[in-house]
Structures are given as structure tokens and as C-alpha cells.
Amino acid sequence: MEEPFLETKKLKLFEDVKKGKRIVYRQHKEDENEEKVKIYEQTNSDYTFYFEGDQIKTIELKGYDEIPSIISEFGYGFQDNTLNRFFRYQFDDKRVNNIVISEVEQSGKKGKSLILNQSELEDLISSTNQEQRACNDTKKILIKNFLIEVFPQLDFDHKETNNNKKLILRNLNQKLIDQLTADDIEKIGEFYIDAAKKYKRADLVKRMSFGLQKNAQILTLQEIIKKYESLLKENPPESEWQKFFDEYITLFDSRYAHKINYKNIATGITKYPDLVLVDIYGYVDFYELKKSNTPLIKYDKSHKTWYWSKDVAMVISQASDYLQKAKENSISYTKAIKEETATEKEAGIDANIINPRVIIVAGSTKELNTAKKKHHFKNLRESLKDIEFILYDELLDRLKNLLDSVRIK
Template sequence: MNQIQETKSLLIFEEIKGSSKLIYRQHKEDETEEKVFIYKVTGDTYEYEFDGDAIKKIVFEGFSDLPGIIIHYGYGFQEKSLQNFFKYRITGDQINKLVITQDSTSRKSRKTLYLRLDELEDLLSEINKEQRACNDTKKILIKNYLVKVNPSFSFDHQETNNNKKLILRNLNQKLIDQLTADEIETIGKFYINAAQKYKRADLIKRMSFGLQKNAQILTLQEIIAKYETLLDSNSAESEWQSFFDEYITLFDTRYAHKLDYKNIATGITKYPDLVLVDIYGYIDFYELKKSGMPLIKYDSSHKTWYWTKDVAMVISQASDYLQKAKENGLSYSSTIKKITATEEHDGLEVNIINPRAIIVAGNSKMLNSELKRDHFKNLRESLKDIEFVLYDELLDRLKNLLDSIKLG
């Protein structure tokens, strides 16, 4: 065995065995002079020892010298992230042998992975660019923070958008799933501005439509998830009121405005849970009760079903809202216009002609027989200007709306 090279801390040895050369290393400070096998060379093939969980050897085929992507003294790949991935992230049921070539195509054959050297080098170039961009971004974030803390620092504020490829790679479904509706809107504004760069109306229209569709899907998915949580827990009326107050104009596009009805003189002391104005200026009153609220009771003497006391009270309240609104239609319209006026706008023009009341209460699980369902249908269809909606019916509407947007 002959010594063929010396570094600051290592001695490199060569051993000839038949048509092969075996290369070893020895640490100078090792008093036992232990020699560690690095690789074997046979013709233009290098068999390199690798201490991976699954990969124990990397074979380089068709090379006159060991490529620079691997450390010639052992220890694996030069690039740490590549080293760690092949060492720890590859399992034996995936591959147990890695072959790096110059000519053949990259592929997987049984448990052997073949990779082209030029493709690996391109990958390493991208990794290095990513790391440099990441380091640059870190520096920018630190500088921006210091300027924010004390403007006397002589650093210019910079935007952290210096890696276009990184940004484009992250524009995928996984990112969309994590974004809120407000964040989608922020991206949308950038999206439209970017489209205007090319002064193409067809491109702007297509991009705007796609953005709107994705924003609707994301918003509805978020709303449905929250709705299901409230429904499963039979939430209090106040929680449903907060939910509808925040989201109804998003999932029911008929509505353009919400009104603070308590600011309007009504002549009654009880107020609707929600007052909405649709896109045509007509008013709807909402009464929201619990999803577990009992709906109907059986009258054994007449062999029929009737509204429970709680539901009858809600219907009575809703009827009272409608009656007061009709009696005071002109003054209500005038008051609404006045309280919604701003410096730039005269206020809402609303129509209080045949207003509607929508009661949302109960769920279809309570109607557990065909007879109950039939009587409930008859009872709610007998209501004048009042729509009675079950909570799970509204959930089905939301899901159907989401499906139609996805297919559109």
C-alpha cells in the first residue's frame, strides 16, 4: 500500500488489487494508523463508500476521475443538503444503490437510482442560488427591522423579492390552501397589475376571472369549515349571529349591504338578528336560532303536527318585523338613506315593499320520519313572506355552491 497524497490532516493511500485500485485515508493524529476505505476504481467506474440509512455505495460510471460533487477523501457529497437527503431521507424500500453517469438517462430500475451528472450539477446550481437568495433575504429583513426600530440607521428599505424562481415555485395549490381570503385579495391586486404590463385586455380578463374563481373557492372552503364546526357543537345563537354577520355577504352574493337596524326607529323593542339589503335594494330580516332547536310537536287528538312554542314565537317576531316595516316603509327608507350617507355617497336607496324574513333554526335530523318531513313542509310553505331554513339545508347550499364554482 503506497501513500499517494497528503493534506493538512490526512494521508491518502492506494492499494492495487488485480485490475482495481483501492483508496484509503488515514488521520495524521491517529496513533493506531487506522486506514479507512474510501472508494475502488476499476477502469472508468468508481465504487464510493456511503454511510446512508439505505444507500451504502455510490457508483460513478464512465469517468476518468472522481467528479467534484463528491468529497474525494470520503464523507459523501460536497453539498450538505444533498448529502443529508440521500443519507437520511431515502429508505431501503425505495432504493439501496445510487449510480451517477454521464451518458445514460436518469431513471429508477428496481432499487437502483440512475442520475446524470449534468442534471445533478444543475440541481446543485439551483440549490446554491436558493441559499444565496435566502441569505440575502435574511440580511434585508434584518436591515428593514433596524430601520423600523430606528430610522437613523443608514439602510435603505428593500422588498424581499429578489428570487423570482423561488416565488414562482411557491405559487401552487399548497400555498392556496394556506391563504386567507384577505391574503388572496392582496395577491389578486398584484396579479391584475402584473397583467396590465402587457396591455392585453383578453389576458387581464382571463386572469381576473381565474383570480375571482380561486378566491371564491378559498373563501367558501373556509366558511364551510367554520360552519360545520358550529353545527357540530350546537353553538349558541350569539355565535351564529357573529358568523352570519361576518360571512353572509361572502357566501350569499344576493346581498350587497348589512344594516345596523338598531339605529333605525322601528317602533319595536326587539330587533332582528340581521338586516340585509340585496343587490336590487330590497330588505331581508334574519332571525337565527340554535341548530338543535325543536321544530314541531305531535297533536294526538287531531293526529297532526304543529310548531313548537319556541318556533311559534320566532315566527311571531318575524311577522312583527314585517308588519312594522310595511307600516313605516317611507320613514324607514328615508332613515336608512340618512344613516348610510357618507361624504362621497348620498346613502342607500332601499325598497321596503313586501320585505322578507328568513328564519334559520333546527336541522333535518329532527325530521326522522316521512310523516314529520311532510308536515314540516306543509307548515313552512304556509308561512307568508317568511322563509324557514334548516341549518344543514343551508350547509348543503354552501357545498353545492362550492361544487358549481369548481366546475364552472
Template sequence: MKEFKNTEKLILYEDSEGGNLKILRERKEDEQKEKVLIYQYLDGNIQYGFEGEKIKEIIIEEADELPSFFSQYGFGFSEKTVNNFFRYSFDHPEVDTLIIGGLPSIREGNKLRINIDELEKLITSINQEQRGCNETKKTLVKNMIVDIFPEVNFDRASVNSSKDMVLRNLNDKLIEKLTAEEVQQLGEFYVKATRKFKAGHIIKKINAGLIKNAQMLSLQEIVLKYEKLLNDNPAESEWQKFFDEYITLFDSRYVHKVNYKNIATGITKYPDLVLVDIYGYIDFYELKKSGTELIQFDKSHKSWFWSRDVSMVISQVSDYLQKAKENALSYAKAIKDETETETEPGLEVNIINPRAIIVIGHTKELNTDKKRNQFKNLRESLKDIEFVLYDELLERLKNLLDSIKIENEHKQASVAQLQKPA
């Protein structure tokens, strides 16, 4: 046995007795002079001891020397993240050995075979990520100083990462975390990036796919917010805010919202929403609480009738409709004048047989066939007034989202089929 490396705290030894070269270490502070086996050459391979909770041994196949991504002092992988994962986070009761070599990665009983090129690529990616994070951290600190102390002679810097780092993080899991605004930001970057291509059909194809994905992500976010509101049963004002912000996103019939309160129509009570569809026709929306009682039972006549709250809202929207019909021309002119700008003509609307949509209640109240049938008869008896229950609308949103997902999947499958070699 001979010493071949001496550091501040350790001495490394070579031992070739028995025909197999062994590398051992000794701590200088150890009074017992105990020597611990780090690795040994055996049958053309290197056997490397590993002190993981599950992984106890690493075999490097057909190796003349220890790869650089292993600690020569016997503490595992040189890259800390990889080392900590296999030492503490890897949790498989049947696997206790790693094999590193040139063969494809595969599990073999109690061993995991990892291709050495894939491992080196992983470590390179982690190092790039860490360097990028360090640069980002420095840039964030610098930008904070610039924001707080403008007199400091620094220029703001963009937080950029390497191309490989960005592309690695563009995966399906990221999609679920993005908001509609973040998708829009990505979309703007995406459109700029397409300008490097000269082929117009490529840009159109990319942009069409982007629009569909943005719509899908927007709907996912809308559905989550809608479900929370439906569960909370908030005040009518909260529903008004939600519909005012999102209805033109999840109902493609509508292309414009009219700020009715700014229009001189001679009335003092306004619908919650006034929407214009793609043909220029107007719909009035009235929003009530999702927990509003829909129907009540008349014991004397053994029948169901509208609840007091529903009767009041029917009377309310009937008044909107009547006044709109009586003053159709003046209303249309007032809307056109109000929506006119320096560069755009005012909105041309048709107030001919306008509709009123009442969003109210929940189907859980209609818990018997009798109630469901009576409600159906009552809602169908009204002229130009449509009832939409909150959970019915949620189901429509989910169906729309599913249809967009299916359409995207079909398109992706078609593209993949076309890209297959003949």
C-alpha cells in the first residue's frame, strides 16, 4: 500500500495486493488510522462505494479511470444536486445499485443502468441552470438597486437565461401554471420570433396554434375562478365583476360590451351587462346569486310557481325589454354616439326583439323530476327571456374547454403523422 495523494484533511492510498487496484482514504485526525475503501478496479470495471439511504454501490463499466463527475475522495457524485438525490431522495425499496456505462438506460432487477452520455448531459444541464440562476440573482439585485437608488450609475438589465434552459422548461407542466396574461406575454414573444421565417404559411400555422392554446389556457383559468365563485356563493356584485371581465372570452357570440350607464337613454335602472353579438344584436344580462331560490310550491293548487326573487327579476328584465323596444331608434343612436372615437365609427346595433338572459340559481334545488319538469315549463313559457343556471353555464365552459383540447390533440396527431417518414 502506498500513499499517492495528500490533502489538508485526507491521505489517499493505492493498494494493489490481490491483483485488484484499490483506492482508500484516511482522515488525518483519526487516531485509529482507519482506511476506508473508496473504489476498486475489478474485471475491467470500477466499483465505487456509495453511502445512500437506498443506493449502496455504483459500478462504472469499462473504465480506466474514475470519471470526473465522481468525487475521487469517495463522497459520491461531484455535482451536489445529483449526489443528494441518489443519496437521500431516491426511494425505491428494490434498487440498491447504479451501473454507469455506454449501454442504454434500463432497470435490471435491483440495479438501475444509466447511460453515461445521458448522465453527462444531465450534469451539464444542471450546471447551466445554476449558472443562469446565479446570473439572474445578480441581475435582480442590480435592478433593485437601480429602482431604489436611481442616482446610482447602473443600467437596468434584462433577466435572461440560456436558450437550452428556456427550452427545457417549456413543457406541459408549465402550461398548467401559466395565467392568461403570461400566455399573452409568451405569445407576443412568439409572434416576434416567427418573423425570422420567410415562409408565410409557417407563421400562419404557428399563430393559429398559439391562438388556440391561449384560448385553452384562458378557459382553464376562467373555469377555476368560476368554480371557486360557485362554491363560495358570493354577492351579486362579485358575479357582475366576473362576467364583466370574462364573458367575451368564454362566449364567442359577443364582440362588444356597452357601458349602458354612460348612455343617455332616459332610464335610471340598468341591466348588469349589455352585450352586442357578432351580428350587432343586443342582449341584456341580469345576474343574481347562485344560491337564489328558483321555485316555490303552492299547496292549495298543488303546483310550483316562481319564487319571489325570480318574479322580481322577471319583472325587472321585462321592463328593460319593453323600454328598449319602445325607444329602439334613440337607443341605437345613443350607443353609436357614445362608442364613436376619433379613429373609429360608433357601434351599429340592432335593437329588434332584444333578449334578456337571467343567470341565477343552481340545479341542485331541482332535486326531483316534478321540480325539474315544472321549472322547464316555467322557463319555456317566457318570451324573449332566457334562464341560465350557474352550474349549467359551468358545464358549458367545461365542454368548450374539452372540445378545444380534443381539437388540439387531433391537430398534433395529424402533424405527427405527416412528419413520419414514408
């Protein structure tokens, strides 16, 4: 073992053959002590490389005439840095201390050895490299697009960040779905339909469209329910509930086709409902929203009966006033709504204010903790004309029931 059998700019490789076993060492040229480090042993067509991993201590090659390109012949482990770092520092299964690479054996675990089929390992390396290249390409495109947006005078072309097919398909999994919003699903759906049209099959497009609509509706309802439950716990002011209903009501209540910006309609009214909605037939509903902990009913000891609380009585009075004013000014209301909702390309909405309704959302069933309270609340609620009273947790149950019905369709 006097002369090296291989030299690089930084290393010398030495070999020592004893009783049919070949042992290879490396030495750094700059090492003043000339220390030789054992890197592998070879017996016929089998190699054992020493590996300084936290758990993996050796890498074996079974049935090889020469060292495959996936392994460093200088004893540093895998040629691929990502794979090397993983097995060196991130592989923490204490039941394994050895890797065996084979061209013929199937991947699996035997005792304390992890068997890796070479072909499968090469596919893995190809995939990780592909992912890295796609990531780097995307980063470059994003930087260029940013510069174009901020400095349009620069000589760059805007590009979409389209990665390769394999990369996209690998990421189509449940983990991705959990991160998507309803808007994301809609965007993917549009691409999905366009892709289906490539094959000019109406049945395929129809089936895909239905599946996408169902999945988008499920995802939307799940998102709405999650936010709704969060608001119920927080018991926010009425303004927060108004923002929630303003954003989501047309999504979870399919009766409604349009939401009206009521304050832009000049009718001489100084008090406005929290929401004004038009259903698919053109009928108008007004919404009044109180807090989820609004007291509902009070007990009259002298008459031994229940009556509306002050807050609820006030909102019912308000609701009655909306209904009366809407009926008295129905012609001017419908005209104002049509003008407000008209666009350059489309005529405005033909609203119908013949039999408007007010939906009051307030309180919860927690207050109705006795059979008598529930009975009297039911009587009071049913006595209202053209006014529907909904409790917040009742609406939550409606949303959950709607989600269940969509799932089983």
C-alpha cells in the first residue's frame, strides 16, 4: 500500500489486498499527518462502504462488478446531496443501521438492513432533482415577473410558472386539498374543464363539471362552518356577523342570486337593514343581525307568561318598519334596485317587493333551557307575520345538514 492507485487534486486512493479482500483507503494531500481513512471493503462483487450517518453506519453493494454512479467511490456516501444528507442526518429509525443496494432484490427491510433496489433509487433521485430544478425555475420566473411588475422598462417577458407534468401530478394529494380555498378549487376546476375539452367528450366534461361543483361546494361549506363556529365561540359584535353574512350567505343559501348594496339606493330611508338579498325568483328579503348572546325572552310574573326581550322587541319593530316602508315604496324601490344593479352590458335586476320578508338572526338555544321556555318561544316566533326568526346555533345545524346532504348526493 505504498503507491496510490488513483489521485485527484485533493485526494489519493490506496488499496490493500489480503486473503481475497480488497480494502480501499483515502488520504487528503493537505493532511500533514498523512492519515488514511478506510472507505470501503470489496469481496468479489460485493462492496461495504463506511458511512458516518447518525443511524446508518454502512452502505453495501450486492452483485456489482464496479461501483455504480449513485455512490461516491471516494467514500462520502451517495452522489446525490439530498439523498446523502437525508440518510446521514435525518434518518432516525433506530431499527436500521445498514443500507443494501441491489440491482435484482426488491426494496424492503431485512433485519437491521434497508434494501434499496437500484432502479427505484435512481427514479427517486431523478424525481428529487426534477423537483429541485422546477423549484429553481419557478423562483427565477417569480423574480423576473416581480421585476417586470415593478420595473416595466426592463427587458423581460412575463411567464406563467408552469412546472412539468410529473411534478404537478405528484402534488395532487390530500395534503394539497387541505390547504386549498374555495377560490383555489374554482381556478383548478376551470383548468380541469379546459383540459377535458381537449378530448371533445361531452360526457366527460359533464361528469367532471358535476364532480368539481360538488367538491367545491363541500370545501366551501366546510370553510364557512369552521369560521361560523369560531365566531360563535368569540361572540363578536354585530358588525362582525354582518361581515360574515355579507361574504358567505349567497354561498350557503342557494335561494339567493343577488346581494344588494342597499345604502346606494336613494329612497329617502335613513335606517337600513343589515343585508338585502334577492332570491332566484326576484323576491326581496331583508336581514337583521343581532349578537349570538342576545337575550330572547323575559318572564312576566304577574301574568305568568313570557314576552320578547327589549333587544328583540326593538329589532322586530325595526323589521316591521322595513316591511311597511318597502310595501309603500315598492315601485321606487324596484326602480332604484334595477338602476343600481345595471351594468354596461346587462340590465339591472327586476326585483319583486310584493311580499318581502325580514329574517332576524339572534340568540341561541342555550337560553331556552326548559320545556316552558321552548314552548313560549315557539309561540312568539310563530306569531310573527312576514318575519322569520332564526337562532345562531339553528343556522349552524342547517349548514351542517346542508354539508351532509351535499356529501351523499
